[in-house]
Amino acid sequence: MSSPATLTLEQGLTHLASVVGPEHAHLRGETIVAAPGDKQQIAEILRFAQTNGLAVTPTGAATKLGWGNPVAPDIQLSLARLHSLHEHAWQDMTCTVEAGCSWAAMQSELARHGQMVALDPLWPECATVGGIVASNDSGALRLKFGGLRDLIIGMTVVLADGTIAKTGGKVVKNVAGYDLHKLMTGSFGTLAVIAEVNFRLHPVEEHARTWTVIAHDDAHQDAAVFVEPLRALMDSQMTPSCVQLRTSKQECALDIRIAAVPECLDEYAARIQGTFGKFAVTEAGEAVWQARQRLFDRSDVVVLKVSLLPSEVCPVSSELQQIAAADGLDIYAVAHANGLMTVALNSAPEAAIALIKRLRARIAGFGGSVIALQIPDELRGWVNVWGPNSGALALMREIKRRFDPGRILNPGRFVGNI
Amino acid sequence: MLRSRKLLYIVLSAGHIAELRAAVGEDGLITGQSQLQTYECDGLTNFRVLPGAVVLPRTAQQVQAVVRVCARHKIPFVSRGAGTGLSGGALPAAGGIVISLARMNRILEVDFANRFVVVEPGVINAHVTQRVAQQGYFYAPDPSSQSVCTIGGNVAENSGGAHCLKYGFTVTHVLALDVVLPSGELVQLGSPTLDAPGYDLPGVFVGSEGTLGVATRITLRIVKRPEVVQTLLAAFDSVQAAGQTVSDIIAARMLPSALEIMDALAIQAAEAAVHAHYPVCKGLLLVELDGPGSEVETLMREVQQLCRNNGAWEVRVAQSEQERALVWKGRKAAFAAVGRISPNYIVQDGVIPRTALPHLLTEIDSMASAASLRVANVFHAGDGNLHPLVLYDAAVAGEEEKALDLSYRILRLCVDHGGSITGEHGVGKEKQEALGYMFSEPDLDTMQLVRCAFDPENIANPDKVFPRPRLCAEKPGPYTPHPLETAGIAEIF
Numbered sequence: 001m002s003s004p005a006t007l008t009l010e011q012g013l014t015h016l017a018s019v020v021g022p023e024h025a026h027l028r029g030e031t032i033v034a035a036p037g038d039k040q041q042i043a044e045i046l047r048f049a050q051t052n053g054l055a056v057t058p059t060g061a062a063t064k065l066g067w068g069n070p071v072a073p074d075i076q077l078s079l080a081r082l083h084s085l086h087e088h089a090w091q092d093m094t095c096t097v098e099a100g101c102s103w104a105a106m107q108s109e110l111a112r113h114g115q116m117v118a119l120d121p122l123w124p125e126c127a128t129v130g131g132i133v134a135s136n137d138s139g140a141l142r143l144k145f146g147g148l149r150d151l152i153i154g155m156t157v158v159l160a161d162g163t164i165a166k167t168g169g170k171v172v173k174n175v176a177g178y179d180l181h182k183l184m185t186g187s188f189g190t191l192a193v194i195a196e197v198n199f200r201l202h203p204v205e206e207h208a209r210t211w212t213v214i215a216h217d218d219a220h221q222d223a224a225v226f227v228e229p230l231r232a233l234m235d236s237q238m239t240p241s242c243v244q245l246r247t248s249k250q251e252c253a254l255d256i257r258i259a260a261v262p263e264c265l266d267e268y269a270a271r272i273q274g275t276f277g278k279f280a281v282t283e284a285g286e287a288v289w290q291a292r293q294r295l296f297d298r299s300d301v302v303v304l305k306v307s308l309l310p311s312e313v314c315p316v317s318s319e320l321q322q323i324a325a326a327d328g329l330d331i332y333a334v335a336h337a338n339g340l341m342t343v344a345l346n347s348a349p350e351a352a353i354a355l356i357k358r359l360r361a362r363i364a365g366f367g368g369s370v371i372a373l374q375i376p377d378e379l380r381g382w383v384n385v386w387g388p389n390s391g392a393l394a395l396m397r398e399i400k401r402r403f404d405p406g407r408i409l410n411p412g413r414f415v416g417n418i
Numbered sequence: 419m420l421r422s423r424k425l426l427y428i429v430l431s432a433g434h435i436a437e438l439r440a441a442v443g444e445d446g447l448i449t450g451q452s453q454l455q456t457y458e459c460d461g462l463t464n465f466r467v468l469p470g471a472v473v474l475p476r477t478a479q480q481v482q483a484v485v486r487v488c489a490r491h492k493i494p495f496v497s498r499g500a501g502t503g504l505s506g507g508a509l510p511a512a513g514g515i516v517i518s519l520a521r522m523n524r525i526l527e528v529d530f531a532n533r534f535v536v537v538e539p540g541v542i543n544a545h546v547t548q549r550v551a552q553q554g555y556f557y558a559p560d561p562s563s564q565s566v567c568t569i570g571g572n573v574a575e576n577s578g579g580a581h582c583l584k585y586g587f588t589v590t591h592v593l594a595l596d597v598v599l600p601s602g603e604l605v606q607l608g609s610p611t612l613d614a615p616g617y618d619l620p621g622v623f624v625g626s627e628g629t630l631g632v633a634t635r636i637t638l639r640i641v642k643r644p645e646v647v648q649t650l651l652a653a654f655d656s657v658q659a660a661g662q663t664v665s666d667i668i669a670a671r672m673l674p675s676a677l678e679i680m681d682a683l684a685i686q687a688a689e690a691a692v693h694a695h696y697p698v699c700k701g702l703l704l705v706e707l708d709g710p711g712s713e714v715e716t717l718m719r720e721v722q723q724l725c726r727n728n729g730a731w732e733v734r735v736a737q738s739e740q741e742r743a744l745v746w747k748g749r750k751a752a753f754a755a756v757g758r759i760s761p762n763y764i765v766q767d768g769v770i771p772r773t774a775l776p777h778l779l780t781e782i783d784s785m786a787s788a789a790s791l792r793v794a795n796v797f798h799a800g801d802g803n804l805h806p807l808v809l810y811d812a813a814v815a816g817e818e819e820k821a822l823d824l825s826y827r828i829l830r831l832c833v834d835h836g837g838s839i840t841g842e843h844g845v846g847k848e849k850q851e852a853l854g855y856m857f858s859e860p861d862l863d864t865m866q867l868v869r870c871a872f873d874p875e876n877i878a879n880p881d882k883v884f885p886r887p888r889l890c891a892e893k894p895g896p897y898t899p900h901p902l903e904t905a906g907i908a909e910i911f
Contacts, residue, residue: 091665092771092802114671136613147612149621150590157864165864166857171769173801174838175576175625176845176856177883178865179589182621186613203671231531235554237645237710264713307611311531339532339611367594367609386615392605395871396617402867415616 007052016075019044024081035078039195042077043162046193049075049408050160056408058189060100060128064135067373068188068413069385077193079130085109086196087170093201094153094170099130099194111204118145118202122293130194136186140242140257140289143338145202148185154198155181157191160404164195172200183399189410190418191403205241205259211269212284213276215252223247223317226254229276230314234337238271243337246291247317249324255288292334295344296374302352303374306341306359309366313339316362323358327351339368349379356383364388386415428493428513430470437490438473438515441483446521448472457516460501460508461563464818465847469496469510476521478596478604478634484517485632486602494880497632499540499571502563504765505846507574507627511880517632519570525549526635534593534610536637539570543577546638555640558585561842562750573633576625578842580749581706583800584675585641587842589624596635597623600873610637622868627844628879630872644708647675648718649742652725653699653732657681657795658776660701663728664799665772667705670724672717676706677800683759684752684794684807691755694748697732703799704749752796753807760792760809762818764825767843768832772802778835782806782828789824791817803841804832830855845883854885866890 009027016034017025024035036042049056057073059065060080079100087096090113097106103124110116120139121132133155138147145151154168157180167180184194213229215221223245233243233256242257254276258268273281296303308316313335320343324331329351335341343359345352352375359370372385390396393416400407400418412418439447448454449471458466470493475481488495494511498518501508510516523540530553535546543564546557560579561567567577572588573595582590594608608620623630654660660679667674680688680702688694696702705721707714718735725733736742748755756763770778779795786793786808794807806828810821829839829852839845839852854862862884870890872878 089771089773091669091773093668094771136618142612146586146590149618150586159864163860163864165861167861167864169769169836169838169856171771171802171837171841173578173582173587173769173798173803173841175578175587175842176838176840176849176853177862178622178868179576179625180622180865180868182589182618183868185618185621187617191617202673206671234533235530235642237642239709260710260713261716263716264710267710267712305613307609307613309532309611311529340613363611366611367614368611369609369613369615371615390606390614390616392607392616392619395599395605395619398871399617399868402871 012052012054012074015048016045019048028076031073031076033076033078035081037081039156039158039164042158042193042195043164045075045077046158046160046408047162050162050406053406054408055411057410058130058134058193060131061102061126063123063127064131064137067135069417070380071410071413079128082195088113089170090115094172094198095201096170096196096198097129098196099128101129103127103129103132110201114204115201116204117151117199119148119151120289122296129197133185133194133197134187134189138340139292140244140336142340143243143336144239144241149182151199152181152185152197153200155184155194156196157184158193158195160192160406160408168198170198188414190400190414191409193409207262207265208241208257208259209265209269210255210257210284210286210288211272211281212288213254213256213279213281216280221250221252223252223314223321225252227314229279230254230337231311232275234310236271236275238268242289244291245313245317245335246333247321248332249321252321255284257289292342295332295334295342298346299374300376301344301346301374302372302376302379304343304345304356304359305371305373306343306363307369308335308339308341308363309368310337310339312363312366312368313337313341316341319362323355329355349376349382352379353382360387389416428470428511430493430513434487434491434493435471437487438471438484441487442473442475442480446474446476446480448474457498457501457510457518460498460503460506462504462506462509462846462848465506465509467510467512469516470513472516472518474518474521478598481517481598481632481634482602482604484515485598485600488515488877489600489602489875492875492877494877496879497570497574497628499568500542500566502567503571503575503844503846504767505840505844505848507844507846507879507882508571509847519568522634530555532610533640534637535640536635537569538635539568539573539633541569543567543569543572546640550640551643554643556643557638558582558591558641559588562753569636569638570633573624573636574626574628575842575844578803580676580678580798583677583798584673589621591639592620592624592636593639594637595620595623595633597631597633599631600875600878604634627846627883629869629883631878646711646714647706647708647742648714649736649745650705650718650721651696651734651745652703652705652730653697654701654703654728654730655699657701657779659728660703661775661779661799663703663725663730666724666728667721668772668800670720672721674705674800675708676704677798678704678749679795679797679799680749680752681795683792684756684796687755687759687794688748688752690758692747692751694744696748703730704745749796753805756794756807756809760811762810762812764808764810764821766804766806766808766825766828767840768804768806768829768837769841770802770804770832770835770837772799774835774837775799775802778804778831781831785824785827789820791821791824793824798841801841802837826852847882850883850885853883
């Protein structure tokens with residue numbers, strides 16, 4: 001227990017057990033794990049934490065707990081018991097879901113009416129709505145449907161002082177009051193505990209096909225060969241759901257997924273063939289869209305989230321290939337056409353640090369960013385995982401101070417040690 | 419309704435005026451009474467307040483200089499684009515400063531490879547599309563006032579328009595902003611690349627109605643113009659049948675770029691104003707599909723069938739770009755056109771879950787009959803955004819109050835059905851009280867935390883949006899004078 005000195009771990013556990021029930025509170029090392037059963041219990045826990053100056057980390061399935069700066073929480077607030085899809089107004093194409101619901105469980109319920117939240121985050125089988133929202137994860141579908149900020153229409157959150165607050169609503173179009181849910185999305189649990197999220201929904205893409213374009217010629221395995229055809233594709237009037245470039249020393253492939261009415265898909269196949277004329281275009285299975293997630297398979301590799309301008313996707317991928325070849329590094333990259341790239345690097349610590357610095361210098365000019373999502377502990381002291389501080393950091397700190405003056409919510413985890 | 423709230427009236431001193439003159443130059447400052455009157459209201463003309471001065475900066479640095487004067491002396495300021503807002507968002511603070519962004523109207527950068535443009539806040543919405551149209555792009559948010567309203571105003575209100583059903587709102591299209599904070603500091607929020615590390619400050623700034631600062635440079639996403647756009651008009655014997663068709667289109671897993679409904683009164687008004695050749699009917703549905711040619715044609719056949727299934731007796735697809743433009747001209751002119759059939763009217767902006775539409779329309783009908791008033795209905799049916807137009811004659815004693823009362827009761831009805839008091843016009847001055855009906859005190863207090871982080875002195879568009887004046891250090895208890903009163907530059911009337 002960090003403070004006050006008078007409160008022992010056992011006293012804390014006893015109190016939280018009285019709030020959530022003894023079967024839902026236990027000790028894990030120096031941390032009390034408490035799983036509230038409703039919003040009021042979340043509020044009770046936070047009030048207790050605030051009064052006693054205890055650090056709280058809200059968790060879902062803990063799939064991304066290593067992202068950001070490490071926090072040693074006194075209380076791990078597990079949302080596991082809040083896992084219901086409260087409401088699916090399928091005719092209005094909206095839903096309300098509790099934060100602890102796994103992404104896949106939510107999607108399978110929504111699919112009963114042919115609908116989905118149009119986002120394909122990492123580890124959907126176990127990752128929870130709250131964790132995905134708090135870390136602003138997204139996948140290849142973002143190209144067509146936007147990110148969480150475009151899909152979330154409302155939220156219920158619990159503030160550090162126990163206030164339960166709603167923001168937004170259950171209708172897609174709504175400009176009443178501030179969009180606090182946008183502030184909460186991607187805030188890594190530093191402003192409030194997300195209890196419930198309202199989403200706008202889209203129809204499931206029933207008829208979709210994926211094509212893979214391979215730079216087959218040895219001389220043309222460089223991602224730079226895709227600069228022109230990718231530009232042409234994105235400048236065309238086709239509206240692909242997903243486009244990703246996969247690169248490594250040995251590989252350079254571009255995947256394209258298009259959904260449409262069935263009678264039009266052959267026409268798209270022909271258009272894609274026309275755009276990528278000199279390359280081999282083959283139809284592929286849905287499995288290629290797992291490529292980004294596979295980069296996280298090994299826990300000992302460094303995984304970076306790199307945000308680029310779309311026009312830089314091929315050039316930066318190509319540069320990474322060249323660095324890999326020149327320095328003998330294992331670098332795998334999956335870049336979506338919207339400019340979001342995931343890079344996995346298996347190398348000695350010095351080389352990882354050097355690569356992060358080099359990438360940050362390369363993309364600073366156009367406002368890009370490099371976040372080290374997965375990083376071995378021994379590198380943490382050597383790299384700022386969030387990158388250089390933004391000019392708006394003071395404002396962000398002030399927002400944090402207003403929401404969480406006692407700094408109990410994930411203290412230090414976010415940018416600038418917020 | 420404007421309540422009998424005590425008005426804080428600012429008295430600018432000669433010293434303040436001199437500081438403003440130093441900030442923007444003689445030609446950037448307006449203090450003459452008759453010229454100031456130009457700025458006393460926005461599109462919500464029944465609220466009027468005279469500002470103490472208007473400044474017309476040409477650069478972000480001049481905006482900073484003005485805001486610093488305001489910050490130094492705790493003088494309220496209200497930023498203003500074209501003044502087309504319909505909720506009184508640009509209504510001046512009494513005796514305060516209006517920052518008109520009209521002179522900051524340059525398109526600074528166009529990047530087709532990355533599909534964005536960088537603009538100053540005074541750029542007119544339609545000019546963005548005009549600038550990129552030749553290369554096959556457009557700027558998607560299209561409020562009905564798009565030929566005159568500015569991007570800065572759109573950012574403040576998070577403007578939508580008929581096509582936001584498919585393309586999203588202003589916030590969907592804003593990548594980054596330079597903002598002069600109420601302290602005078604200039605900061606960049608967001609980035610042209612996605613997911614800049616840190617809180618999503620553009621997300622909370624867009625739609626904050628000028629209460630968090632002044633945007634001076636905005637990076638906007640542009641969208642590839644679809645290969646084909648087809649617009650269909652279908653005439654029904656009731657608004658409910660048109661509404662059911664909307665539900666059927668959505669249930670058929672289509673996402674049209676627009677789904678609009680007009681009722682008989684709105685059609686009559688639009689016809690009188692622009693002769694859009696609409697069929698004379700009780701419920702007119704306008705469906706626009708866009709995308710690759712073959713796909714649009716396939717889906718349009720399906721839409722036509724759904725219309726007929728619901729009893730449409732005329733289904734017409736616009737055959738030329740001119741015909742399509744005329745269809746839209748009628749729709750976009752609908753608000754102003756109502757002036758042709760009624761001396762006065764109030765435009766409301768409620769949102770409901772789409773499925774509540776038939777029930778709500780019936781209730782509005784009976785409320786209107788009970789009040790002996792007429793209500794014309796125009797709505798973005800795809801997203802449940804209603805624009806009931808309450809018609810009245812201000813010359814008839816008591817009718818304006820009755821009309822206002824009806825319009826607010828309609829908003830409450832929207833909230834009671836799980837909707838919102840505003841879909842695109844903003845809360846502004848007009849719907850402050852209604853916001854308190856939609857959100858509880860803890861919700862509003864939480865929003866206030868953001869307000870106080872950006873603007874602890876409460877000088878950026880004060881006394882808007884929120885139901886009652888709140889100060890950042892406010893504690894419940896006896897009356898505490900506003901800092902402006904204490905400083906001797908404001909009086910309470």
